[in-house]
Amino acid sequence: MKVRSIALVCVGVAGIVGVLGVLPGCLIASNRSASVTGREVSSAELDSIRPGVTTEADVLTRLGAPTTTTQLSDGGKLHTWSATTTERSSGAVFLIFAGTSEKNTMRSVNISCKDGLVTAVQVK
Numbered sequence: 412m413k414v415r416s417i418a419l420v421c422v423g424v425a426g427i428v429g430v431l432g433v434l435p436g437c438l439i440a441s442n443r444s445a446s447v448t449g450r451e452v453s454s455a456e457l458d459s460i461r462p463g464v465t466t467e468a469d470v471l472t473r474l475g476a477p478t479t480t481t482q483l484s485d486g487g488k489l490h491t492w493s494a495t496t497t498e499r500s501s502g503a504v505f506l507i508f509a510g511t512s513e514k515n516t517m518r519s520v521n522i523s524c525k526d527g528l529v530t531a532v533q534v535k
Contacts (some may be wrong), residue, residue: 439502441501441502443498444500449494450478452492452520454502458460460529462532464528466527466528467488467527468497478493479489483523487526487530488523489521490521490524491518491521491522492519494519498513520533520534520535
């Protein structure tokens with residue numbers, strides 16, 4: 412009797428291990444998404460803005476309304492376009508593990524203007 416029950420336990424454990432070895436590919440789920448809030452300024456748009464050449468009006472036409480505009484003490488203006496990218500990911504292995512993560516990245520483009528011309532471009 413004792414030998415038979417040990418054998419059944421061994422077969423049962425081997426069966427569970429075998430099933431778990433085959434099924435993980437079917438039991439894994441993951442999801443990724445990204446969203447942007449604000450105005451993202453592309454590299455091509457930045458490359459087209461040249462201090463001393465590009466006008467303030469051209470910048471506002473190309474990029475639209477800035478997130479903020481600050482009047483500077485020297486009479487110039489600082490226009491800022493800000494965007495936050497949120498990347499979310501989640502994953503699960505059936506009945507074993509589940510988790511989520513979220514990463515926020517903020518990027519700002521500051522363009523200084525004086526007397527109607529761009530004087531500086533800064534990316535943070």
